[in-house]
Amino acid sequence: MASLAGPIVNPSIPTNALTCSQFEQQTSYLRSWLNFRPTGPGPFGRTNTRDVAVYYVQGPLVGGFVGCAPYITPNGPVIVVTNGAAGQTLAHELGHLLGLAHVNDVNNLMNPTAFPTSYLLTNQQCTTARSSRHFQSCP
Known part of the structure; x- marks a missing residue:
């Protein structure tokens, strides 16, 4: 290339x-x-x-x-x-790659607008992310 x-x-x-x-x-x-x-x-x-x-x-x-x-x-x-x-934007976009959708909660990483408090994920979001075909565990 x-x-x-x-x-x-x-x-x-x-x-x-x-x-x-x-x-x-x-x-x-x-x-x-x-x-x-x-x-x-x-x-x-x-x-x-x-x-x-x-x-x-x-x-x-x-x-x-x-x-x-x-x-x-x-x-x-x-x-x-x-x-x-915002600092959490990369993590938010990685969440999309791992199958997470936007949620309306200013404390959640997947809130469409970043707030200083937007860094939490629910247990269900973590389960969804772990089941993504793009999730890789470290060796």
Whole structure:
């Protein structure tokens, strides 16, 4: 794969407007980026299709979103988080990858809007996340 200089995510440029929609609905430029994985040798070693790629981009995304997931690409799942996002945004987007939906509780990590108190998960959410095909236990 050719070396890519970096994703340019700009809602005002239609070819670079990353949306929170399925991978297949993105432009070819953005699909190339979302599908990219580093390959070894090097600090990353070999990756596989179960590894989750996380991309931090200058945002916001189309619609003002600061994070979006999951993008399911041929090379594996992807999470996108923009600069300026709240600290728990990555964890929230990982929750989506693991099958969690939004809930209306400002104390819950899956609340659509991040609050300083938004970090809890229910027992049922933990069970759902553990049963996801994307969940991997450490060896």
